Amino acid sequence: MxxxxxxxxxxxxxxxxxxxxxxxxxxxxxxxxxxxxxxxxxxxxxxxxxxxDRVAANLRSKSSSTVGLIIMDLANPFYSELLIGIHQELTKCGQTVILGTTFNSYDTQSRLLSTMLEHRVGGIILFAVPGSKSEVIEQILSWGIPVVLLGRKVPGANCDYVGMDNVMGGQLAVDHLIQKGHRRIAFLGGPSQITSWQERKQGYDNAHHKAGINIDASLVIEGPVTRESGVELIQQILRIPDPPTAVFCYNDIIALGVMMKLKEMGLVPGRDIGIVGFDDIPEAVMLSPKLTTISSFARLMGARAATLLHERIEGLSMEPQRIILQPKLIVRETC
Amino acid sequence: MxxxxxxxxxxxxxxxxxxxxxxxxxxxxxxxxxxxxxxxxxxxxxxxxxxxDRVAANLRSKSSSTVGLIIMDLANPFYSELLIGIHQELTKCGQTVILGTTFNSYDTQSRLLSTMLEHRVGGIILFAVPGSKSEVIEQILSWGIPVVLLGRKVPGANCDYVGMDNVMGGQLAVDHLIQKGHRRIAFLGGPSQITSWQERKQGYDNAHHKAGINIDASLVIEGPVTRESGVELIQQILRIPDPPTAVFCYNDIIALGVMMKLKEMGLVPGRDIGIVGFDDIPEAVMLSPKLTTISSFARLMGARAATLLHERIEGLSMEPQRIILQPKLIVRETC
DNA sequence: CTGAAAGCGCTTACAG
DNA sequence: CTGAAAGCGCTTACAG
CATH class of the missing domain: 1.10.260.40 (lambda repressor-like DNA-binding domains)
Structure with missing residues (x-):
């Protein structure tokens, strides 16, 4: 035996x-x-x-049964959800997942990409770090290895993309705040170099224009995507001469920090100040008050990316696809 | 180019x-x-x-640069933390991580193990599903592939194990509740087949004995590890004739559900009913009131498992190790 | 279904 | 450092 x-x-x-x-x-x-x-x-x-020995078999038959997955940070539940969606879908079609996390470092991403290529992955799902170059993507594609970009576009890269309509998401959020009577709305957190920040900001702008409200640039502050940053930014914004009455947070992680600090200051989110987040991570519903947010359907997004990559690997040669999911406003208690 | x-x-x-x-x-x-x-x-x-081509190189030199990691469920932040610790450590020593999630299914675990062996992983870190057989582990070891068990022992398996002192953890939690004056303390959630449940229950028992309090078996209800289960179990336990004044939850996920339901019922955790969780997931501090819990140092645990596996792969032949981390009581607002 | 041969891309071992 | 050969464990292709 x-x-x-x-x-x-x-x-x-x-x-x-x-x-x-x-x-x-x-x-x-x-x-x-x-x-x-x-x-x-x-x-x-x-x-x-x-x-x-699948490794030997793959070598001989020039095939691969692994897929590389590169994301930012497991500590953000948004990425966990993404990972769950991807993983479930990929396992279904017999693919094994090789995991890498970049923590937003360009060098780490480069290293991970090399490692995965050396391991002869059949394809790559990439949640790209800010500043990623399209040349890198094009090079990988030229080696015949499909790449699906997830969540963040890489300007100039002509490849599959699965993401969400961030402009619409930002607009939904700010429309809602405006409709609730807010006129001075802050936009807090997130790195302005990445496309999803720019798009959400665009939605923020659109909503203001539509309502005929002038935008006050001092109400927009960027920052890293951490709870600590949320804590920091809400303090900063409340110190300005004419503080906002509501906050649109780049994502729920920022909103978490914002809410923690507000409660510490004795302010009640939803009553004293309006808050809308982005992503609808599972925690949103566990907070009190419960967080009003924009759902970005992370699991579904992951699953879509996995399916698309699988189709590519199977060699269904079609034009690069752009799958854009529609966001949804989830009204709860913070506005 | x-x-x-x-x-x-x-x-x-x-x-x-x-x-x-x-x-x-x-x-x-x-x-x-x-x-x-x-x-x-x-x-x-x-x-x-x-x-x-690392794959070809590995084939020829009979080496491996990948490690298999099998955990339960990415949706629980405890596992995300574990994964972060493992991943960071493994990446440091140039190992690539192949990921699998079992969702507590024995069949899925078997399939994942086979897949990983077929991919010629150099070692496996396994968060074992309830009912895992020691024969399976022994067989893998006999093929020369080191296995590190994480979090849950597999009875009879003579291999490396990294976990925590669950008995002590349970005891710390219940000691604290008793010291706060509680005499009727429920133990809610978790599957009783797994060793960590049994050990925490043992700690629960020990604390009672030490204080000379009789244990009422009707205060102990098991269940799946989900928030929904927490919601369900707290309702169930509060319906009994002589309900508990405090609850020790199998883990923080259960505690999350318990607290959500209590707040919905207009009860204030910490004032109307004492609650202690287990794990100290990042969410614990974001709840209001903030959750008193037992820290199980997930990241550290993951890192330790990774280091141990790496040592094994390097061929440092020592006796199977048992690394048991000491838990710590984190007193916050719910008791 | 069988059998013998070649080859996937690398490393190993060795004589020079 | 070079060069030629063998081999890791499999698949491929083909004549029978």
Whole structure:
């Protein structure tokens, strides 16, 4: 039963009294093998404790059964949700996931990309770091390895993209705040170099224009995507001469920090100050008051990216796709 | 610059005017290569757009640069934290992580283990599903592939284990509740088949015995590890004739559900009913009132497991280790 | 279904 | 450092 030395397919074949080619067909689940032969081989595999070497098989057949996934930061539940969606979908089609996290570092991303290419992944799902170059993407594509960009576009890169309508999301959020009577609305947090920030800001602008409200640039402050940054930014914005009556946060993580600090200051979100987040992470509903936010359907987004990548790997040659999910305003208690 | 066909090491060698063996030494960073030769080869690699094929190299040299990681559920921040710790540590030593999630399904775990073995991982970190058999572990070990068990022991399996002192954790939690004057303390949630549940329950028992309080079996209800389960269980336990005045939750996820429901019922955790959780997930501090809990140092636990696995892979042959982290009571606002 | 041969891209081992 | 050969474990292609 237990076997200490490495068992190869040839040994299995000998044990079963068939040829190596036949054994190979059996492990790959070929149709043109008689039931009797299949059973003989499977029994030998059991008896010898044989493990199929997918790595060797991939080398010979020039195929791959792995997919690289590069995201920013597991600590943000938004990415966990994304990962869940991707992982579920990819596992369904027999792909194994190689994981990498960049923590927003360009160098880390470069290193991860190299590592994954060296491991001969069949494709890559990339949540790109700010400042990513389209040349890098194009180069990978030119090697025949499909790339699906997730959440953030890379300007100039002509490849598949799955993301959401951030402009619309920003607009929905700010429309709602305006409709609730707010006129001075801050936009807090997030790095302004990335497209999703720019797009949400665009939505913020659009909503103001539509309502005929002038934008006060001092109400827009960027920052890293952490709770700490939220804590910091809300203090900063409340110190200005004419502070905002409501805040649109770049995402829920920022909103978490903002709310923590507000409660500490004795202010009640939703009563004393309006707040809208972005992403609808599971935590949003656990806060009190519950966070009003824009859902970005992270799991679905992940699943879509996985499906798209899988189609590419299967060689369905179509034009680069752009899948843009529509955001949804989830009104809860903070506005 | 850009290259459409697969470039091999032999082509690089020819381009650089050296032998294949020399080129191989360069890509592996060997010391006994002159600086001039190294530069020539590196230039050719650049010019041709060569990608080192780690898969082929691993096949030939019978080594591996990947590690398999099997956990339950990414949606629980406890596992995200674990993953962060593991991932950071493993990346440091040049290992690539292959990820799998079981969602508590034995079959899924079996499938993931097979897949990882077929991918020739150098080792496996396993957060074992309830009901895992020690034979399976022993078999993998017998193939020379180290396994580190994380968080949950598998009875009978003689291999490395990194976890925490759950008995002590349970005891700390319940000691604290007793010291705060509670006498009827519920233990809610978690699957009783897994060792960590049994150990926390043991701690619960110990604290009661130490204080000379009888245990009322009707105060202990198990259940799945979800917020929904927390919501359900707190309702159930408050309906009994003589309800508890405090609750020790199997973990913070359960506590989250419990607190949500209590607040909905108009009860204030910490004032009307005492609550202690387990794990100290980042959310614990974001709740209001903030959750008193037992920290299980997830990131550290992950890092320790990764280091241990790495040592094993390096072939440091020592007795199977048991690393048991000490839990810590974090007193906040719910008790 | 079998059998013998070649090859995937690399490393190993060795004589020079 | 070079060069030629063998081999890691598999698949491919083909004649039988």
């Amino acid at each position: 237990t076997q200490h030395k490495h068992v190869t397919l040839l040994q299995v074949a000998k044990h079963a009294g068939v040829s190596r080619a036949t054994a190979s067909l059996v492990v790959r689940g070929s149709k043109n093998i008689s039931e009797a032969t299949r059973e003989k081989v499977l029994k030998s595999i059991q008896d010898l404790g044989y493990i199929y | 850009t290259q459409h066909k697969h470039v091999t090491l032999l082509q690089v060698a020819k381009h650089a005017g050296v032998s294949r063996a020399t080129a191989s030494l360069v890509v592996r960073g060997s010391k006994n290569i002159s600086e001039a030769t190294r530069e020539k080869v590196l230039k050719s690699i650049q010019d041709l757009g060569y990608i080192y």
